[in-house]
Amino acid sequence: xxEQVSNYLTEHRERLLDKLNxxxxxxxxxxxxxxxADIKHAxxxxxxxxxxxxxxxxxxxxxxxxxxxxxxxxxxxxxxxVLFYGHYDVQPVDPIDQWDSDPFQPEVRDGRLYARGSSDxxxxxxxxxxxxxxxxxxxxxxxxxxxxxxxxxxxxxSENLYQILQExxxxxxxxxxxxxxxxxIAKNQPTILYGLKGFTGIxxxxxxxxxxxxxxxxxGAVRNPIMALSHILxxxxxxxxxxxxxxxxxxxxxxxxxxxxLIAEVEGEDYEAATGVPQTVSEKGYTAKEHTMARxxxxxxxxxxxxxxxxxKTIIPTSATAKITCRLVPGQDPDRIQQLLEQHVxxxxxxxxxxxxxxxxxxxxxxxxxxxxxxxxKAAESYTEAFGKETLFIRMxxxxxxxxxxxxxxxxxxxxxxxxxxEDRLHSPNESFPxxxxxxxxxxxxxxxxxxxxxxxx
Amino acid sequence: xxEQVSNYLTEHRERLLDKLNxxxxxxxxxxxxxxxADIKHAxxxxxxxxxxxxxxxxxxxxxxxxxxxxxxxxxxxxxxxVLFYGHYDVQPVDPIDQWDSDPFQPEVRDGRLYARGSSDxxxxxxxxxxxxxxxxxxxxxxxxxxxxxxxxxxxxxSENLYQILQExxxxxxxxxxxxxxxxxIAKNQPTILYGLKGFTGIxxxxxxxxxxxxxxxxxGAVRNPIMALSHILxxxxxxxxxxxxxxxxxxxxxxxxxxxxLIAEVEGEDYEAATGVPQTVSEKGYTAKEHTMARxxxxxxxxxxxxxxxxxKTIIPTSATAKITCRLVPGQDPDRIQQLLEQHVxxxxxxxxxxxxxxxxxxxxxxxxxxxxxxxxKAAESYTEAFGKETLFIRMxxxxxxxxxxxxxxxxxxxxxxxxxxEDRLHSPNESFPxxxxxxxxxxxxxxxxxxxxxxxx
Numbered sequence: 001x002x003e004q005v006s007n008y009l010t011e012h013r014e015r016l017l018d019k020l021n022x023x024x025x026x027x028x029x030x031x032x033x034x035x036x037a038d039i040k041h042a043x044x045x046x047x048x049x050x051x052x053x054x055x056x057x058x059x060x061x062x063x064x065x066x067x068x069x070x071x072x073x074x075x076x077x078x079x080x081x082v083l084f085y086g087h088y089d090v091q092p093v094d095p096i097d098q099w100d101s102d103p104f105q106p107e108v109r110d111g112r113l114y115a116r117g118s119s120d121x122x123x124x125x126x127x128x129x130x131x132x133x134x135x136x137x138x139x140x141x142x143x144x145x146x147x148x149x150x151x152x153x154x155x156x157x158s159e160n161l162y163q164i165l166q167e168x169x170x171x172x173x174x175x176x177x178x179x180x181x182x183x184x185i186a187k188n189q190p191t192i193l194y195g196l197k198g199f200t201g202i203x204x205x206x207x208x209x210x211x212x213x214x215x216x217x218x219x220g221a222v223r224n225p226i227m228a229l230s231h232i233l234x235x236x237x238x239x240x241x242x243x244x245x246x247x248x249x250x251x252x253x254x255x256x257x258x259x260x261x262l263i264a265e266v267e268g269e270d271y272e273a274a275t276g277v278p279q280t281v282s283e284k285g286y287t288a289k290e291h292t293m294a295r296x297x298x299x300x301x302x303x304x305x306x307x308x309x310x311x312x313k314t315i316i317p318t319s320a321t322a323k324i325t326c327r328l329v330p331g332q333d334p335d336r337i338q339q340l341l342e343q344h345v346x347x348x349x350x351x352x353x354x355x356x357x358x359x360x361x362x363x364x365x366x367x368x369x370x371x372x373x374x375x376x377x378k379a380a381e382s383y384t385e386a387f388g389k390e391t392l393f394i395r396m397x398x399x400x401x402x403x404x405x406x407x408x409x410x411x412x413x414x415x416x417x418x419x420x421x422x423e424d425r426l427h428s429p430n431e432s433f434p435x436x437x438x439x440x441x442x443x444x445x446x447x448x449x450x451x452x453x454x455x456x457x458x
Numbered sequence: 459x460x461e462q463v464s465n466y467l468t469e470h471r472e473r474l475l476d477k478l479n480x481x482x483x484x485x486x487x488x489x490x491x492x493x494x495a496d497i498k499h500a501x502x503x504x505x506x507x508x509x510x511x512x513x514x515x516x517x518x519x520x521x522x523x524x525x526x527x528x529x530x531x532x533x534x535x536x537x538x539x540v541l542f543y544g545h546y547d548v549q550p551v552d553p554i555d556q557w558d559s560d561p562f563q564p565e566v567r568d569g570r571l572y573a574r575g576s577s578d579x580x581x582x583x584x585x586x587x588x589x590x591x592x593x594x595x596x597x598x599x600x601x602x603x604x605x606x607x608x609x610x611x612x613x614x615x616s617e618n619l620y621q622i623l624q625e626x627x628x629x630x631x632x633x634x635x636x637x638x639x640x641x642x643i644a645k646n647q648p649t650i651l652y653g654l655k656g657f658t659g660i661x662x663x664x665x666x667x668x669x670x671x672x673x674x675x676x677x678g679a680v681r682n683p684i685m686a687l688s689h690i691l692x693x694x695x696x697x698x699x700x701x702x703x704x705x706x707x708x709x710x711x712x713x714x715x716x717x718x719x720l721i722a723e724v725e726g727e728d729y730e731a732a733t734g735v736p737q738t739v740s741e742k743g744y745t746a747k748e749h750t751m752a753r754x755x756x757x758x759x760x761x762x763x764x765x766x767x768x769x770x771k772t773i774i775p776t777s778a779t780a781k782i783t784c785r786l787v788p789g790q791d792p793d794r795i796q797q798l799l800e801q802h803v804x805x806x807x808x809x810x811x812x813x814x815x816x817x818x819x820x821x822x823x824x825x826x827x828x829x830x831x832x833x834x835x836k837a838a839e840s841y842t843e844a845f846g847k848e849t850l851f852i853r854m855x856x857x858x859x860x861x862x863x864x865x866x867x868x869x870x871x872x873x874x875x876x877x878x879x880x881e882d883r884l885h886s887p888n889e890s891f892p893x894x895x896x897x898x899x900x901x902x903x904x905x906x907x908x909x910x911x912x913x914x915x916x
Contacts, residue, residue, distance in 0.1 A: 199772075222739065226780070230692045231697065277680045299673045300684035310489075316757055325770060362770075
């Protein structure tokens with residue numbers, strides 16, 4: 001049965017690629033209202049294709065761009081139901097002159113398909129639909145029940161998604177979720193992303209005098225807000241890159257030796273070459289890879305206060321501000337972390353100034369799934385069968401809000417099946433996707449759905 | 459004779475104020491090249507006015523803004539010659555939305571003249587010229603010979619002044635110097651400034667990654683430049699407001715008990731009311747008055763790095779910069795202080811970043827004159843006669859580089875006749891000058907020039 005499906009994909013490869021190119025040709029740039037019609041066009045493409053395959057499909061209106069919802073429930077009541085999430089909107093193409101071919105006229109060069117969205121996320125969404133088609137056109141049914149949720153606002157922060165996920169809880173509810181909107185650690189290196197960091201932040205403003213003061217007249221009488229802010233910031237992370245806010249690490253599970261081994265096995269990026277820093281630094285007791293992948297971080301994203309122009313202005317400024325965000329790991333609650341940060345700041349605030357803390361509204365918890373969860377193990381096996389290589393398990397420092405939202409609302413396991421490669425240039429000129437990964441990725445999905453069918457859920 | 463002159467000022471008060479307003483209406487902001495024509499306009503105003511009064515006047519070109527030079531030598535060869543220094547350029551007006559009236563449309567409210575430059579220094583410069591006019595139009599001559607030097611670059615560090623003062627040594631040479639670019643300790647409290655602080659500064663730039671990094675991908679692998687800068691700054695002054703740079707206080711003479719008494723006698727400003735801070739802070743062991751007047755200071759005037767916009771941008775920024783200036787007291791050498799600051803910064807700079815220190819070019823030593831010098835005593839008497847109050851003798855935290863330069867090049871006594879008040883908001887929105895001080899200040903000058911005429915020099 002599996003072979004039949006695979007053969008179908010091989011036989012219909014050219015036609016399916018043409019269809020993908022049609023999808024990629026639609027400039028569904030979500031940030032730009034000039035592309036309103038293209039957004040609608042892309043949503044229509046998906047709705048039509050899903051109906052062709054045999055899904056019940058519709059577009060759900062939002063305050064922004066429509067969300068394409070579809071479902072297939074003919075696999076039988078004993079078959080598991082998957083919620084498949086993806087997005088059909090794409091990033092803007094600027095700077096357009098840095099593209100070697102038109103971003104919306106897909107072109108194959110050296111085995112890569114060049115087009116905006118080829119990797120993020122239209123290409124990966126299309127792979128799923130093509131695999132569903134292959135099942136339907138060969139064995140006449142899908143091995144699993146499927147709910148499809150493809151939004152058009154991912155590149156603008158999924159503004160309306162959380163509300164829809166809540167409102168449509170009953171309709172969207174599934175046994176587990178699959179998302180293909182990420183990548184592998186290297187081309188042809190099957191990778192399971194089993195952890196993402198959570199996220200929170202605060203903004204600290206130190207208010208001193210009610211106007212900028214002449215440093216000659218008042219220097220020696222008032223606290224300098226920039227100096228006060230510097231003392232506050234310096235008290236929050238030490239030179240060993242250890243965050244010195246009381247309680248910050250509470251509940252963080254120690255990094256097990258197995259996980260350290262998993263991380264060590266990942267061929268990491270050359271951080272110095274990629275960033276231009278004279279040397280890497282990371283939390284005492286942890287490698288840079290361990291810290292970026294699996295330990296919480298604290299970064300000052302911006303600071304400002306007083307005079308920033310050329311030359312000198314001898315003032316004591318009225319205020320100084322720092323913007324801070326943290327990446328969190330499992331065990332850390334964003335609300336509590338914000339509270340701890342605020343408490344710390346107020347405790348160390350020196351006299352003579354007033355300190356305000358503004359809390360970031362969009363916080364999220366970290367996501368982690370057990371690498372030996374049956375759904376994850378089946379995914380790893382499917383990868384290995386399709387790519388002919390052992391699957392690596394990694395955690396990443398980034399955050400994908402939708403992952404936390406789905407976990408939060410639906411309380412189901414989430415499997416991140418990414419097929420992108422580090423060379424795909426997401427969000428940049430010359431975005432591309434290797435056709436090799438396209439073929440092997442679909443092969444992986446054929447294996448996966450077949451295995452899941454026979455898999456005992458939970 | 460003195461009365462005639464005073465009467466003239468009273469009779470022509472309105473017309474003279476109109477003329478001052480014309481001068482203040484010219485936005486001669488020296489930092490901004492967009493105001494090039496305004497700078498020229500202001501210099502022309504002065505040249506024309508000085509010629510009207512009977513001076514030989516000219517504009518000396520510099521590499522930057524022109525310097526207005528004028529001389530009057532009809533007082534006779536036995537009369538002393540004074541070098542009068544002032545500046546016609548003004549500070550920028552940002553943040554413009556905090557002004558209650560247009561900074562360049564002078565407006566009188568509650569007895570104060572609101573305009574950028576009303577106190578610093580156009581208003582005070584104008585008072586001198588109006589007094590010269592009054593002498594010329596009444597008794598037909600000035601009681602003293604005068605050389606006028608009014609520059610257009612004071613607010614950008616008097617970039618070309620030192621060179622001109624050296625080049626024109628013969629032309630500018632005088633018996634003593636008078637400067638009105640300072641203030642009184644309180645409104646209507648005649649004040650002789652017998653000491654000023656020196657000045658120096660550095661700019662610290664911390665360079666990290668060669669481009670802004672995604673905090674999810676690289677947080678944990680690289681040092682955050684803002685955090686590194688915060689640690690550096692926090693290591694330079696502690697919460698007791700003691701500067702913790704090794705050697706910084708070397709050579710500073712201890713504050714004598716007599717001087718502490720002099721300072722205590724000065725009815726100081728209500729710092730909290732004037733600045734809006736919740737409480738004053740000053741160097742441990744010194745009062746706020748002692749610290750501002752007679753102890754060295756260290757201020758961060760500005761800081762910037764990374765994202766400063768609305769909301770959140772999750773980056774590790776490529777760099778962070780702090781602008782620092784120090785006010786120095788007698789015994790401290792600016793060059794050595796810069797060296798100590800740089801050494802300290804490089805010593806505490808953490809690994810993983812590169813730290814650059816740029817030294818401020820315009821440094822100056824502190825200035826101090828004997829309070830019982832005859833020229834000073836005459837000034838004190840003139841103040842007392844005009845304001846009806848005993849004159850106080852104070853040291854101040856400000857620095858006037860030109861004071862040190864004139865002392866250095868011309869080796870003549872310098873009399874600082876300041877008429878500003880603590881509420882003038884120099885360099886800030888809503889700069890103003892009390893009309894009361896304007897009138898009494900001119901009266902003081904009438905007394906002073908009359909006394910000096912009869913005074914034995916040296």
